[in-house]
Amino acid sequence: MKEIMIAVKDVSMRFRLSGDRIMSLKEFVTAKIGGKFTYNEFWALKNVNFEVYKGEVFGIVGRNGSGKSTLLKVISGILKPTEGMVKCNGNVVPMLELGSGFDMDLTGKENIFLNGAILGYSEKFLQAEYDKILDFSELGQFIDVPIRNYSSGMLMRLAFSIATMVNPQILIVDEILAVGDEAFQKKSRDRMMQMMSGGTTVLFVSHNLTQIRELCDRVLWLDQGQVHMLGQAEEICEQYEL
Template sequence: MIRAQNVSMMFKINHDYIKSIKEHAVALLKGKIKYEEFWALREVSLEIEKGEVMGIIGRNGAGKSTLLKVISGILKPTHGSVSIEGTIVPMLELGSGFDPDLTGRENVFLNGSILGYSESFLKSKFEEILDFSELERFIDVPIRNYSSGMQMRLAFSIAALVNPEILIVDEILAVGDENFQAKSKARMLELMSGGTTVLFVSHSLEQIREMCDRVIWLDGGKVKMIGEAKSVCDAYKI
């Protein structure tokens, strides 16, 4: 379902303090802008089979979120290639497609369309999304009046109550209060048992051990270890 071959991702970091576009253009023309190359990923390769749950672990800055964005198609790798077979739903920056001036109801259809779903499909799922989010009283209130937790709950409900072939998840089980987190986890397990292929980042080794078949450990943008979940988590903990 997912194949990444020798994926490398480089960002250019500019340490100059430039206040305006005009200053930037002048400095660029004069050749005064100097960039530092930062390689977030270096020669990362992996293959994930249909129905497999692959965990990604590593310290902050190891390249985990960058790898998810490359696989999701949000970032194009500097080198290497990624091939995907199947529909993909990336749960990365929940609510990033919301319009604050629209109501929760309107944003269900906006965000759902961004994920590639038709209006008729979203209408058929709307009540289910609403029930899962527990936002019935606020669904016709503009999103700008929602707390961050309410926005995350609505976004998760939209993404998790469709049936993607591939699910990309970045620390998603920290959404909402304790009860909603438990419900989110149960929904994730339901998707996994139903054959959805999952790529899952978490700092919780307990979650990784429980939910993943295999794990890839990233360190400084490179693959440190890849294998069965227990063995990789044990090595990482040591």
């Protein structure tokens, strides 16, 4: 019997979008008080169901606006679903937005301890892992520079190094392997493969079907917030390309 690490049951996510063109706070308050403020409802996700098993690399594909990022935020606990429930059996490390959880005025070294603390790890543990994180990031002397001076590639190397060195039980990755040079992308893929062999469960979103085929066991295809197909990676990728 396979151990279920993520269970998504009947998840729907509704957003309310203003139906009025409000140009100022005064206009908003006036419309609200007068009962003239209108909303348009938008369902980013509708009745999404699936399970992810321990040690599996589970891919998610879909066109822009299909609900992929919303789904990842719901699973990560950043958003609470309007309907349904998500259960995660293990600590979740989400890598969803470049530099999220970082303080741009602090150095790379300071952000290792800040980000690690946010992820729930002790200072003692991070001290023990610090050299490994620094070596993997390849930032060298730039680790003592405020990260506001980092390029997007340097930020992603730091974020990936922290997240993957703390050995999460569930890792959520959104297009992260698309950032950085080819050598670091290969090293990142190798690190992910190493983690997966150690039992880490990975939720992986990418527009790169080559990476999806290479890394994923099963793939969920989202279309307009609903499950269009769910199956083996090769099968879903073939249909998605049609």
